[in-house]
Amino acid sequence: MQDAVNQEIRLAKFAQVFVGANQLIFGLERVLVIWIGANLALQSVFSVGMLIAYLAYKDQFALRMAGLVDRAIEFRLLRLHGERLADIVQSEPESSNPGGLGRPDSLRGIEIRNVSYRYSEGEPWIVNDCSFTIKHGDSVAIVGESGCGKTTLVKLILGLLKPDKGSLLIGGIDTSQLATNDLRAMIGAVMQDDQLFAGSIAENISFFDSDLDFDRVQRVAELAAIHLDISAMPMGYQTLIGDMGSSLSGGQKQRIVLARALYRNPLVLVLDEATSHLDVMKERLVSDAIKSLPITRIIIAHRPETIASADRVLVMEQGRIVHEFGAQVQLETASP
């Protein structure tokens, strides 16, 4: 995807240079032709009529050639769009696993039992014999050095990766036995690289729900502390945002992505550096609003203020949880 975007940028630059060079060369050539033609006409080698006819046919020829080159460039762009589509079409469809073992009991929380995961054989284990439990309604922060495996761990909880060893139980049911739709319906997530899509803000929050519930869109926007920003925009919730939310600030984008996760009414909310672009005041607003919801929260953060919003802190080191303590204890230790 990134390659495709880079290649498209390179092609756009090339097209700009091409158009500039094209106009310069053809401008100079026209001046030269008229100057030579006029001289020849004055010397009676050429009639004025022949000169005008020559210029008219030459213009037509140049126009057609430029059209041909434009089509060639568009054809190359078509290949790029094809590659993008192929990324989507050729990716394996997620099994909906309709024969799931049963409905999870949301009140039983999450249990991670000796889970290990590595991205490919021969590479080191990123999550290594990791075990812990999260009760329903708990708010848990997972902290640890960059690269210790926090994001990988939450991807395992979200069902985006399958554990190589051990098991993950959500609502008392092993995720490998859980219907994917049930799992997706239970968990909302805001990941580090989540993106918005071209469309209106309301569509992005409802994730293009065909049965859009506007009251709910507004309610979750209030929870994510983005309602006032959206209301201040001339077209409010109908404001169109560019591909990947290009017209919004990083903090606004994060809060819309958070509202999108809340729109689905999840029982578990996973926030991976989800408020890193917010100032401390905004972040506190968001944390307090989410705290009031009866949901389990798993927060990955580096900022002490974010970590303080959790009830429990799990410290991860080299792929496993090595300590656990209350957030208040951690904050008191951190303060001078």
Ligand SMILES: Nc1ncnc2c1ncn2[C@@H]1O[C@H](COP(=O)(O)OP(=O)(O)OP(=O)(O)O)[C@@H](O)[C@H]1O
């Ligand atoms: N798709 C991938 N393929 C191969 N290795 C990966 C992949 N994603 C992550 N890794 C590696 O796994 C390790 C853990 O990455 P992860 O993103 O889980 O760490 P993290 O603790 O969340 O870090 P951070 O706090 O910086 O976000 C890193 O060494 C990373 O290079």
